[in-house]
Amino acid sequence: MALATLRGVSFTYAYTNEPALRDINLTLEEGLLYAIIGPNASGKSTLCALLRGIVPLFHEGELTGSAEIRGRNLFDWDPAELSREIGYVFENPFTQISGIKETVFEEIALGLENLGMPSDEVIDRVEQVVEQLELGALVAKNPNELSGGQRQKVAFASIIAMDADVIVIDEPTSQLDPESSDAVFAIIANLKKKGKSIVLVEHKMDLVAQYADRVIALNGGRLVIEGPTSEVFTSPLLNASDIARPAVTDLAEALAKVGRPLARTPVTRAEAADLIRARMKGGPRANRSR
Amino acid sequence: MSSESGNSVAFGNRFRTHVDRGNPIRNMDPIVVFIVLVAIAIAPIAFPGFVAAAIVCLVYPVIALFAGVAREFLPTYLRLFLVVGLVLFVLRAAFIEGKDPLFRLGNIAPTWAGMEEGARFALLVMAISGAVTLFFNVATVRYLMLALELRGVTPRATYVILASFQSIIDLGRHARTVLEAQQSRGIETQGNIIVRARAFFPILAPVFLAAINQTEERAISLDARAFNSNVSHTHLVTLRPARPREIVFAVVVVAAVLVAFIGSALGWL
């Protein structure tokens, strides 16, 4: 069963004229890490919100086409159930913390309390999640006094505690320094390994190239291309749409322009290093054979 | 890593038992504390003169001592006495007109009756103020809200109160950042009153607008945590249920105060 199937989906927010999404046809599979990329106002956040039903149920507007989430029409879902199956974490780490709990432990437990889970089970579950995300050092701290990166991790933990199968993350690293960004992506990769499906919006293309299974590129509310990460980043469609690419991909293109193309277009640094190294070593031989 | 998770297990275990705040009075049900303090605070109204009010004012420090909050309570209460009680007393003593003024200073002619009335009123206000101050020292708002939720108050209502405390901290913090940001773009915060007044809006507006812009995300984030689920919520933190002797004590106090009021109405006092 697909995670989501969108057929001809367009969406226009109330009080705006321009559609935020235009005629999107897309199928997302379970168990993968999808990255949504594109310039500002290209519809990335709207697409995320749609997967979780926030559009059009919370943010009003006009939705046309059909949107199926896990085999069921978006409108046939019980919103409470949908919000539990599809966890959502926002970019701003400050809005993720409830502001009514004294310790990180209680913060992570909040969702479970709200579901009416007996206290002993809540404690077991939270301990399990804390261990899984290696948050032991934070449990006794006040969640309102944490740094942005720490809050983001607590936000993940709170959603994971509720056993969401799918996690939608809108720009998880935009407020973080490189080390914290890496830490957050390590957590995300780990979640995927544990069988979760992840959909995220991300501007840091080097990280996307390294971690994403598939990439969805949007521009002006339209789908530019969807496919395996390296295929999307090497597609000529991206450049035409002003969408950033990994630095090494830009480098490969620049090399091609000066008449020294690499054998393949790389998307990660490791890949690029292999390709260039191969040329540095085996280059002369390859030339001879030609 | 293992030491860290061991940490969290130890931490989690504290929620498996009732909250123990290490003191029998502070461990009392906040609502019982509330009822008892309200009864004590209004009791002096039933009695003539200022003696009853004075006694009540002296009872609070004793309770505070036993509750182990004297260190927090006493300075606040003393300050209230000086700032509020004294002013109330002096103003009344000075301005209530009557015969046989003790001395005369222009229009001011304090009388013994005025002094008595001033003392009664000031001590009454202090009796009520002391109850409020003591209550917030003995019971935490957090546990009061929990006690209310257990008695059927909707979590949305307690959310508003608990989130208010955090919002005051968060918005206050943000206001300091905005103050610096606006100074950095040339808005002066020192100088004559017009200059200072002009700085007010540029500091307050971004704080409010940023907060309001975050409400949508907060709403969705809390919804994602099943905040709006219709099942009745459970509580990780559990309060010790009110003990029978505490309830009996509360009933006795309330009954005694009631009797005092009835007595006062019937002219016994």
Place this chain on the structure above:
Amino acid sequence: MPIVLDEVAFDYPDGTPAVESVSLHVKDGERVAIVGQNGAGKTTTVKLMNGLLKPRSGAVTVDGESTANRTTAMMAQTVGYVFQNPDDQIFTSSVQSELEYMPKYLRWEEVRRDERVARAVALCGLEQHLETNPNDLPIAIRKFIAIGAILVGECRYIILDEPTAGLDVPGLRLLNSLIDHLQTEGIAVVTITHDMRFVTESFDRVVAMAGGTVVADGPCEEVFADDDVLKRARIRRPEVAQLVRDLGIPTTALRLDDIVHKIP
């Protein structure tokens, strides 16, 4: 005349040192990037430059005058500081009024005001948004509104705190052309950033900080060539520069356009 920090120290309110013996010059028209981990003292350093913070010891002078006796608002005519979060500075209900606020506050003549506003609008690409409520616009545009509101003033030094966060390709292009334009006007740009590609593409000089001190200060090529400095400041080379380093190609080039020619 430059901004000069001479052996400056500053403590956080709790008494722990935020920066210690920091010495730094920023000359006219220079482009300086201050880099380092969160908590390295970057923000404290720039706040010392515009008088938001006054040093515990050492001296900060701007154009020869000490910041000690001047308020930040007075300094703002010389040193503009764009905060990381544009929403800390934006407070009116239209882009136009936001840009006009400072000239009106200072009672500039209309001609001078209109000229400066028009320049800021052009530099920040805000032509289509003048009548809009800034809060109805996306964060990337709000960032340029905040920059524009500072550019309206006649500062000779501009501090940009994390300007690239949340910007897309067209936004980055606009930011880079804006910084280039400021240099032609002789305006110095100081940035705090985690974005090393931005540093190497748009800045000449890097100040690397760690633990409240400056661990390196020099041309980008020099600083990024020093593994020890990078380790101490816990910063990384831009992706492609790291690539050539991994490959052992002997070059200090950092910009993609230069690196292309170094790859065999």
Place this chain on the structure above:
Amino acid sequence: MVNESAVVKFFKGYGRLTIFMMPIGIAINFIGGQIALLLKLPVYLDSIGTILVGATCGMGPGAVVGAISNILNAITSPPTLAFGVLNIMFGLLAGYLARRGVFKSWSKTLLSAIPFALIGGVLGAIITIWVFGGLAVGGGAIVVGALVALGLDVNTANFVAQVPMDILDKVPTVMIVFAIIKGIPNRTHAKLPLGYIYLGKNKAGASTKPSGTSVS
């Protein structure tokens, strides 16, 4: 077509942003007062949040913000409890005036300072007289004391002192409220109970577009 009933009802019904607005309103009451103190302004400016929430979310939420702010104030200054009814009235009045479109025009907003000041000044004076016999505490008490010493009767002194002080406080308060409401983005207005007023829609129009309900 869309199956609206169960799904949409759920989101419509859960109070939307109102319960998140109330803590902000309470905090703004405090922060406003603190900023006024920081800038050494001779006014309180401590009811901006109450009036803002009343003006955007309605009478009920406005009154709640006023009431809770008062209780929180009482933690450090218990005698202020007596004036709680003022804050509640500010919230109610703000909601009432907002429905009549007062906060849409700056001139009407400016005029609204009068009823707010009358509540604050007159009702404030009445409470001072009733509860504290005309001799409450705070900055006003000194003025009242001085007036009495000059030979004015206590009750008159209270009105003479409090009404002008409240005008001085409420004029900037309502103008700040007006300017802030103008700054609230449309997409947020759309989710606030009284947002339809500021989006220039009538209530009939709003009822087809869910605009949220208050929690009360």
